[in-house]
Amino acid sequence: MTRVLVVDDEPQLLRALRINLRAREYEVEVAADGTTALRRAGSWHPDLVVLDLGLPDLEGIEVIHGLRGWTQVPIIVLSGRAGSGDKVEALEAGADDYVTKPFDIEELVARIRAVTRRISSPDSVTPVQVGGHTIDLAAKTVSGGVHLTPTEWRLLDVLLRNPGKLVAQQQLLTTVWGPAYRSETHYLRQYMAQLRRKLELDPSHPRHLLTEPGMGYRYQP
Amino acid sequence: MTRVLVVDDEPQLLRALRINLRAREYEVEVAADGTTALRRAGSWHPDLVVLDLGLPDLEGIEVIHGLRGWTQVPIIVLSGRAGSGDKVEALEAGADDYVTKPFDIEELVARIRAVTRRISSPDSVTPVQVGGHTIDLAAKTVSGGVHLTPTEWRLLDVLLRNPGKLVAQQQLLTTVWGPAYRSETHYLRQYMAQLRRKLELDPSHPRHLLTEPGMGYRYQP
DNA sequence: TCCCATCTTGACGGATTCCCTACGCCGCCA
C-alpha cells in the first residue's frame, strides 16, 4: 500500500485529503509543520510527500532541501502563490510536481496517482529475501529488527533493482554518492561490508551480495 | 517497445514530450534533475536518453560522464545555448546527437527514431549460446557457474558483438588492451585459450571461438 | 553541552587477476 505524508497547517485541508486518500487505499500520515514533517519522513519513509509551501516554522523550500538530502521520495508541492518564480524555485529544489491553490481535490488525487504510477512502474518491487531477512525496498524495512542507514539503503536499492546483474563500481558510486566520487572505491568496500554484516547469514562467505573483482558487485537472488 | 528516459527541469516540456512519445508507442520515464536521472537510468535501463544540459543540480556534462561510466545507451542532448563549444563538449563526452532549443517536437521525434534505428542498445542484447553455456553480456553472467575475469569479458564482448565476422588481431588488442599493445599477440593466445577452456565443450576442438591463422579470431554462432 | 549514529579516511594482510617468459606442437618450405 502506498504511503503518503501530507504536510499542511490547515486542519480542514488535512482532513479532506486524509479522507479522500484513505478512501482510495492510500496509507496517510499528516504533519502540521516542517519540523514534524522532516522527522516523520525520516522515521516512516513515505512513498510520496504532499507539501504545502506556507508552513508556520520553516520555509517550504527548506523542507524540500531537507528531504532531498537523503531521499528521492516524490514531492508534490501545494502553494497559494501562482508566481512562476516560486514554481521554478520549488522544482529546482527537487519537487516533482506543483499545484496551485485553490485546487480541485480530484486533480490532486490524479497527480498523486500519476506520480506513484511512475515510481512503482519501473519494476514492481516486491519484498526480497537476502540471507535470513526479508527486505521491503518500498517501505524501507528489514525483518529481524535490522536497521540500515540512508547510504546503506541507497546502495542496496541499486543492487536489488538489478537482480542477477553485475552492477559496475562506477555506476554504484555515481548513483549512490554522486559523479564526483567516481573513483572512491573504498566507500564501496566499506558499505558492502556493512551490508553483508547486517544481512548475510555468514558475512565472510556471502551468498547474495557478491563481489566481481575488478568490475563491481552483484545481487544474487 | 523502446524505452526513453527524458531528463529536463521544465514540466511543460516534459509533459509535451511524454504525450508525443507515448502516442508513438514509446515507453517514457521522466526525471527533473541529474541525480534522479542517473538513479533511474541505473534501475530502469532505458534504450535512449533525452538530456537537457541545463539542470538544477548537476552539470549536464557530468550526467553524460556518469552514464558513460557504465552504459553505451544513446544520448540526445537538448540545450538552450547554440554555441558550438557546448556542442563539441557534449558530443566528445559521449552524446550521440544535439538539438538546440527552441526545437520543433517533430524534429526531436525524428532524431529519436534515427538514433534508435542506428544503434541497437547494448543493454537489450539478448543472451548468446556458446558451447553448452548461455552468456548474457549485459548482466555479465555465464550459465553453469562459470566465472570470467574482466579481461576475459572485454575480449568476449568484442567477439560476440561481431557474430560470424572475422575480428583482426590488431582490433582485439587495441580495444581490449589499448593501442600500445598492438603487436603483443601472445596476450590473445593466452586469453583465447582461457575462454575456450571455460566455454567450449571440447576446448581443443573449438566450435564457436575459432582461429583464423595469420588474421584473427571469429565467433561462430 | 554532551552523546550517539553516521559518514569519512587511512592502513594492512590476503586473495584475485594480470603480465611475462618459456616451451612444445604443427604445417610450411627450402
Next chain:
DNA sequence: TGGCGGCGTAGGGAATCCGTCAAGATGGGA
C-alpha cells in the same frame, strides 16, 4: 630433414584489488 613462423599451453612473480579493523570528523537530538 631441419629451420621457421604461428599457435596453444603452462606456471610463477608482480601488480592490483578487496575485506577488515580502527580511528577521526561530522551533525543532529537529548
